[in-house]
Amino acid sequence: MPSFDPVIALSRGLEILRILNEERRSTVGSLHKASGLNKATIVRMLETLVHEGYVLHDAAQGFYAPTGRCLLLSQGYDQHLWIGSLAEPIMRDFRKEIGWPSDIAVFDRDAMVVAQTTRESGSMLFSRRPGFRFPLLGTSMGRAYLAFCAEDEQARIIARLAAMPGPSTELARQPKKLAKLIADIRERGYALMDDAYSRDIFDGKVWAMGVPVEANGQVFASINVMMLHGAVSVEDGVRLYLARLKATAARIAEALTENHRATLWVPGAADE
Template sequence: METTVVKALTLLEALAFSDGPATLTSLAQTCGQTKSNTHRLLKTLEECRYVRQDAQARTYEPTLKLWELGTRFFGRSNLRAAAAPHLLALAKATGESIYLSTIVDDEVIYIDKVESRHAVRTHVEVGHRAPLYCTGTGKAQLAFSSEETIDRICANLVAYTDNTVTSPTVLRHQLAEIRARGYATTCGEWRPGVLAHAAPIRGLAGIAVAGISVVGPEERMRRADAEAQVDALLEAATNIAEALGLTAAEP
């Protein structure tokens, strides 16, 4: 077995299971390695974006790249398989495009979709990334994310359209409303003329592990029965959570 690979994986595991950012000395002791060897491995992992260093505090912590790897595997297997029949049912009930997504590196990444049969419809490729704070599925998941995540997002609000919310105060108020009602509605915040209803798929402690959205052209969506669409959306989110064996906490 390649010793360097084993040492690097041991170091990553030590970082992942640490209660917080760890020092070089503590990591060397935990892994049973010399400080010089641990430092060399940390530099390599940092260059590969698996580890970040706080130069001022002189500590290290894992980045979300590990989470992204796990999420991609999860998305290809359990989540997509569990969600597939419910995406189809929701598309049939609403007649609009349905998207399944999750959060990676503080962005939404789309992992599956069912496109509307309408000639005029929205289109986002599977694997595409989008902002958390101005997409329906992003806001639905952000509302049920950690305060740390919300703080990071609020510190970097950039306008994509005239409707994009760039005020942290306004965004936090909207997220509180989303938590209260259990779903998000956005219109033209990322792409002009697009309206979306979205709901989180929640796991332990009510934290969002994914999101599902009904998306279509604003003009057609405003003519539709929004209440019926939202009811079908929330039912689909609940069904997917149950299919995954997740128990969503009460908001």
């Protein structure tokens, strides 16, 4: 338990900065929609962030954008990098085997962070680089991680997401619907990207299947394979690639546990 109540103004400022980094270019209106904060509060937060050099304001076009100074806030975080380096040769083999790209991601408090990808530059409509942060509840990797992580960690994640306003966390405030989704994922052994997320991010042209990277009951990450709806149906993709995706996840888990047992950090092992 924390010793003091959280500083609400700081929490709000960090939330605005997080959304700015996701949207790349934001307006007061888009930040209001994503955060649920009133516009007067958002303007105060933005002016403070501009003053501190983390955000720039293009008055002529009416948008706000993060500056390079934001990179200073992530210099101490490198967990995804060494997991990505171990996974990269295994994922490269998988890409050669099936022809479709995949990502591996680690959990980070309320989102997933890409550790490595086999997407080629400009491919699949959208290029994710290591370090890219994306939501749990709409994505195959986020759903796979949530469904297969330990029950106590799962409960903490859901409670945290439920307290965060916005459409990306709405499912966390629908416990019966979310519980059924988790049960279905665990039963079939894989998660699928939410259709609404695919429409918002990929214009509905892409779907993804994700599985956990786990060993001895511990989930270290999750991995996906991404395909075009026009080329491979969900049914055919599961039939053709699920077993190979799980085998790739198992190879990565073995590399993590056997080769780097002394330094392996499990995302849910330490309470915040």
